[in-house]
Amino acid sequence: MIPKVTPKSKSISLYNRARMLVSCPDQPGIVAAVSRFLYEYGANIVQSDQYTMDPEGGLFFIRIEFDLEGLHERRDQLKADFAQVADKFQMQWSITRASRKKRLAIFVSKEDHALLELLWHWQSGDLDADIAMVISNHNDMRELVEPLGIPYYHIPVTSDTKAEAERQQMELVTGAQVDVVILARYMQIISPKFIEHYPNRIINIHHSFLPAFVGGKPYAQAYNRGVKIIGATAHYVTEELDGGPIIEQDVQRVSHRDNVEDLKRIGRHIERTVLARAVAWHVEDRVIVHQNKTVVFS
Amino acid sequence: MIPKVTPKSKSISLYNRARMLVSCPDQPGIVAAVSRFLYEYGANIVQSDQYTMDPEGGLFFIRIEFDLEGLHERRDQLKADFAQVADKFQMQWSITRASRKKRLAIFVSKEDHALLELLWHWQSGDLDADIAMVISNHNDMRELVEPLGIPYYHIPVTSDTKAEAERQQMELVTGAQVDVVILARYMQIISPKFIEHYPNRIINIHHSFLPAFVGGKPYAQAYNRGVKIIGATAHYVTEELDGGPIIEQDVQRVSHRDNVEDLKRIGRHIERTVLARAVAWHVEDRVIVHQNKTVVFS
Amino acid sequence: MIPKVTPKSKSISLYNRARMLVSCPDQPGIVAAVSRFLYEYGANIVQSDQYTMDPEGGLFFIRIEFDLEGLHERRDQLKADFAQVADKFQMQWSITRASRKKRLAIFVSKEDHALLELLWHWQSGDLDADIAMVISNHNDMRELVEPLGIPYYHIPVTSDTKAEAERQQMELVTGAQVDVVILARYMQIISPKFIEHYPNRIINIHHSFLPAFVGGKPYAQAYNRGVKIIGATAHYVTEELDGGPIIEQDVQRVSHRDNVEDLKRIGRHIERTVLARAVAWHVEDRVIVHQNKTVVFS
């Protein structure tokens, strides 16, 4: 469909921009080898962040953004050549082009705030991704989405139709080469099968400050516990409900004056902000998952 | 013992200052009745905070600070007279003199930060209370405490001697008319018997953001979960471990760069600040407990 | 115009809800007199917040929300009767009906975030006001506003046409009985004449943490100073540029990594949140202005 809205585009300086993510067992010489490789290729490093988990023998993580003339023509060769360096250090690695935007599928139910926030970030150019589609078990959001030129699919879900509904969802999502699925206050549980298909590529926003208040009605739980601070958590979905690697969290103060409806109202702002932040980091390849936790080079 | 250190005293304007705390079923006329009572007594209200839980039939809470000439001579009569107003509205209430400082017993183990913070607040006059004693299962803190003229009791605790140790603690505490017991990173569990004796009058600082990471080694738990924010919680001790009414909480951001030792180091600052805040509110009669939660008129 | 969008309405429990704001010289008996007055009228106080500036002779402020059966029929009499109480205490006071929503005029230029936030709050029912119109010196926002059934007026402004443009603005605004004007990143300076007409009823969001970085290009100023925290400030407009009473402020951390564009991007989130908060407080009669400062009963 021809988009009626064209998000403000970022500077074309991202045309030759690439992002390298690496994890490997720590040992001397990694940075020397990688930076030498890039230098000899004629690449210019614009940002580099690294982290060594436990300096005396441990894991090493690095994220490098670099510019390379003729990136598009040379990238296959670049990867083939880097593979040799990578092997020496037993690296797990990826090199992606910044201009090759990630394709998002956003799942939503009845609450619109998280979706609206993502759409606004996308339109303003802050979220550098393609929104391939929005899928919902309700029809409410259609009029927010279609005018922007984004396909909207209403796939109702009942306990009887759950499996079939998910089959349709997966077909749409895989068929459109979606890279990452965003659950923007989507209220259905994702099946293990779907999760298997998108490991560390389904981002959910849970409306509590995990690991507190897992599961349903977390604001009511928070109200009953009488906490003085509430929060929201963006995480990758795993088979353990609300147990996957946390990408980002944020909080807000509350008091005895705030009943459950107030907590929800206050919480919405945290949810939408935290989800937008996490999604932006993911699409910019700033997140590495290790042992159910994340290293975020923000 | 003659104190070698005299905390800077607050203005003597607190001499005629009283604090009234009231809870009762909500109905029209409570504020009219209470404020009229005080007006006719010649009292001057300096601060008043109220809260109605659920306006259409619910609970009403109010805290009033007022000055009354001749408070000390008139207080018994004041209370007797107010009791009549209170009965009409089925109030639970208290009127305490601001100048009648609460007496604290601080329990500490090996970590000094929470204790030091309380001592500093006390010396500077910010914590308007008497520190009757410090009790510890170790001897390390003696030299921080005794030079300030505060009695220090070293009562070791092992699994065999636990009951006897607590018997000694209770004897010291009750014998000195202690109003509230502060567990300043005291690492022993308080027995139900002790809790019974001091309901909502034992304040503990738990080194996590409750209800996350209850129990032991919360920083290690937080590290394993990979949270991006850690916190500390001050609460009244009840029989349920780390389950009592929360008085105050605060948080701080952390990242993948912070290992368990870093989390402890960062956490200490939150713990000491949160505990000091909670203790100050308690001694100023700003906290009302209702159904395992607190209303805090801060 | 028939609105295509009806904001979700709040519970009709606000039908009999009134808000009383009072300031007067402090003396004993104010609360007794006011609460007695309301009690005898049969009103039920649902929330009350007060503040005495300087207990030993000073100013007293109180905000009371109460429910009164037959409020609409009785309000004129209520005000006439209360005037007698008010005179005794030399009160400045107001009693407004919660159901009588304030009418807003929102002025906007090219940045859409602050306006979008207000529209979203309004649609969700969080902002309990009527948006009478949106006025802009550009035409960009028309398509965001008119589909919601809100009148949009494009009034261009150049140095030559400034006075005439403002004349048109004032005509539209006064003609529609607008209560408060919101400058949602409106980039034109408001003339003294307009300010005179709407004292403490023009709310501006300034994109810095006042009083730092007054005037133009505050993010560039912040960048040059190398601050580690940026913020936004909502304030009533007075003749002194960015010098009026501050209603609300908030901040966000930044670092050397953030250039001016990043500061703007981060700042937008603070601006929209702070403005929405301040406007909500104003329309709920939670703000009292005193000596170029505000008392906010939030």
Next chain:
Amino acid sequence: MIPKVTPKSKSISLYNRARMLVSCPDQPGIVAAVSRFLYEYGANIVQSDQYTMDPEGGLFFIRIEFDLEGLHERRDQLKADFAQVADKFQMQWSITRASRKKRLAIFVSKEDHALLELLWHWQSGDLDADIAMVISNHNDMRELVEPLGIPYYHIPVTSDTKAEAERQQMELVTGAQVDVVILARYMQIISPKFIEHYPNRIINIHHSFLPAFVGGKPYAQAYNRGVKIIGATAHYVTEELDGGPIIEQDVQRVSHRDNVEDLKRIGRHIERTVLARAVAWHVEDRVIVHQNKTVVFS
């Protein structure tokens, strides 16, 4: 004097630890050259942070922590060899040993909180530096300092004796090879001569959120402006009062309820925390100054 208190020492793993700080014009190959240099030396990089100001031609900053066997014996040679790499890239650089602790002189007046916080951080091992002396224009703090084995010098200052007092201060400070002077709420202005001697090596804590409320009585200024947030700022002292490069800032919410004394009380907590943070970063060589701003690799 023999110290009665020995700060808990950090792990001896810092014995072979070095820190390299580099700034230079950005160009391809810097990281490759530096990491190769270190690799060939047999050094193991444990942490590395870099920042390029403006990727298309600009400044490059990097901080590398590395371990090197035999660091102490080899360091002179290391520096001589690195100088050749540095010249190629026109680097400004330094390599310091982590075990060579920086020597601090703390200046204090009558407020003790900032000093106490530094002393506590030092005793607990969090502040990895030597406190060479405390200098004060009053005698109040002597009993807090001398028992810790730290020399205390009382040097009174009046307008007549200002120059002589500073001469004595400089003699003491330079005589003891002090690396950095900390003004811990020291209320005297530092002369240009002193600043010249310690460029970017005098850290002051100003009790406001700069650039707001420069100069005297910032809390009274803040109170008069009616800000809703106050803060504190740690910065290097330059000739422009409170105008030097900002190292760290933090804030806290306040309200109309807080008078000037309350703001001071709340502010003290921010001041001591911010100063301690800034000093720790400085002694760990985490701060680079560039054009009256700082790059902080925290």
